[in-house]
Amino acid sequence: MVEFSTEVVNTIVSAAALLGAGFAMIAGIGPGIGQGFAAGKAVESVARDPEARGNIITTMLLGQAVAESTGIYSLVIALYLIFVVFGV
C-alpha cells in the first residue's frame, strides 16, 4: 500500500477544500436566474393588472427574500471551506 507523507495529505485536503468551495459557489447562480425569471413575470402581471401592483411587489419581495437563502447557504459553506479547512 502506498503511504503518503503528511505534507502530501495536507496538500490534497487543501486542494479538495478549494475545489469544494468552487463547486459550492455554483449553487449561488440558481437563485439569480430564478429571481430574474420572477421579475420578468412580475412585469407581465403588472402590465396585465396595474391595480395589483402592490400585491405583486409584496409577493415578489417575500419570494426573493426566501429564495436568496439557498445562495447564502452555499456562500457560508464555501467560506467555511476556504477559511477554516484551507486556512487562509
Place this chain on the structure above:
Amino acid sequence: MLKYIDHPEKVQLEIMKKTLLVALLPLLSSLIHDRTIFLGLSFGLVISFLLFRLNLINIRRAVDMQKARASSFIRNRYFVEYVISFVGLAVAYQSSSLNVWAAAAGLFLLKITVLGWVILELIKKAWQDKLESLQ
C-alpha cells in the same frame, strides 16, 4: 401580514419588527455570555435589513421596466447583493471582535422569520377554515 399585502413598505417594516423580536432573546443572552456573538449577530442583522430594503427598491425599479431588461436587472442586482453578503461574512471572519457564525445566523434570521411567519399564517387560516366548516 396578509392584511397589508397591498403595501410593501408596511409588510417590510412588520417583517423587520418581527425579526428584531425573534432576535431579542439571542441578542440579550449573547450580550451576557459572549460579546463577539452579540456583535456578530447585530452585524448580520444590520446587513440583512439593509439588503432587504435594497431588494424592495430594486423590485420597484424593475417593475416599471421592460420584461427582458427587468430580468437582467434583478439578476445583476442579486449578484451585487451576493457579493455584499460575501464581503460581510469575510469581514466577520477576519475581525476578532465579530463571530462569523453569529453573523451568518443574523443574515439567515430574516429569511427564517419570513418562512416561520408564513407557515404560522397558513396554519391559522387552515384552523379558522376548519372551525367555520364545523359551525
